[in-house]
Amino acid sequence: MIKTNKKEEIVVRALRTFQGNKIEVFSFFIYGSDITRIADITRIYRDEGDELKGFQRSEIKSHVKSIVDYLNTPDSLFPNAIILALGKDVEFRQSRGPNPENLVEVAQSGNLTIPVLPEGRRIAWIVDGQQRSLALAKAKNSRIPVPVVAFISPNIDIQREQFILVNKAKPLPTRLINELLPEVDALLPRDLAIRKIPSELCNLLNLDSKSPFYKLIRRESTSQNEQGLVVDTAIIECIKRNLRPPMGALSQYKGSINSDPDAMYKTLLMYWSAVRDTFPDAWGKPPTESRLMHSAGIKAMGSLMDQIMLRADSSSNPDFEIRSSLIRLIPHCKWTEGVWEGLNWRWNEIQSTTKHISHLSEHLIRLDRELSRPTK
Known part of the structure; x- marks a missing residue:
């Protein structure tokens, strides 16, 4: 009734x-x-x-x-x-x-x-x-x-x-759940709990005025009037990779019981600030004008972070080591124009596919390894 x-x-x-x-x-x-x-x-x-x-x-x-x-x-x-x-x-x-x-x-x-x-x-x-x-x-x-x-x-x-x-x-949008997770304090199922830290760090990168990604990350709540150049899933996937032990750049701060998100965030801030400063002409542009801001570019540079941070963590000056490594790559990176030597791709041919992301990541990692070897 x-x-x-x-x-x-x-x-x-x-x-x-x-x-x-x-x-x-x-x-x-x-x-x-x-x-x-x-x-x-x-x-x-x-x-x-x-x-x-x-x-x-x-x-x-x-x-x-x-x-x-x-x-x-x-x-x-x-x-x-x-x-x-x-x-x-x-x-x-x-x-x-x-x-x-x-x-x-x-x-x-x-x-x-x-x-x-x-x-x-x-x-x-x-x-x-x-x-x-x-x-x-x-x-x-x-x-x-x-x-x-x-x-x-x-x-x-x-x-x-x-x-x-x-x-x-x-089939709820992954981006919607990712943005909501940092707001939830309840004990979550393991699969959701694993996704919470990367989403929290992504949130900080977008909201911290000191972050190179400040107001540049496009989240589910981003309005059409806001910039949001980089999709949040690209950042979150990078952070997930960085958290994987034993070689992930952030894995040392991830404990089985207690983690140190502050140390994770400082590491992300250090690395990505160096990326922004090394490639200023490619940073902050729409993905159609800069493949560095494209999901493929972000994920490739995120993969490179693990290798560079492995050296930087053992250095007395981590920030200097990161910036030196990135500076060596400048002549080889074609984010806004030209052709990637060794890949034979024009700068704007790079797409957000598994093949392109994998090849670009491997190319940058190989270049960094070769260029970081001491010269006789």
Whole structure:
């Protein structure tokens, strides 16, 4: 039974149980068109202070349209639950009456009252199912009964945690999860925990005014008006490689129990600042004008970092060793014009393919090894 009363409240029959640290969890059905009346969608973006807000990606119109087309068919079935986070102002009244024999006391039945408020002030937030919810609001049949699972949590951090955990096995954009991970303090599954440090370091490189990548990294929350020349996945893949033991440039700071992200960041800052200063004419340009800022160039230079840092770490002046190594490469690098000798590629022929990245990385590593040998 579903009804809307004069106080702009929707009342539904619901089951209530408790999970975790006494968190209330509800299961109920609601008309599909009512979901976007009670729930807001918190889009991912950064405010003026660069603090991450929200967690949902943008609307995918083609995806929404395909769901609408299906919902408009006569025999459409919609058993997939929408997951909501609810504020504390919802009200649950448990039903009275005798319990049947052999009842499994997993949940209590009752009435759940959900206020209907204006957009931006709504009592609920969509954690999983935003594209489906948007489609349900546009479907011809506005009274499709839709299953909902909801938990009480006005806390954005818990909503993000649940959003990541619910979507980790789905084809959710890797970049979206990567940007959200640094904001999550919960104990994560091992595969997500491994991705957290590289994403945190990528975040620092983008937000630190002392970083050579300051405001140059394109993340999921980057607006179309911002520069964002280097895609974040290229940086994160570099850092993942740098963390691999035993030769990774950052692996010495990665412990089985405790890691030292500050030392990792200082190393990244030292190396990439030297790269920027060594190739100033190629730095900060769109990838179409400089292959150094292209994913292939970033990943190749990230691979080179491991070899250069191996020498720099044993030097009394690591920064000098890094810069000396890079300076020796200047005549051989064709980031903005010319042909790469030994590869026979014009500068703008380099693409973000496994073959090109691998060959360019191997070429730079071989050149560095040859040029760093002492001359007789």
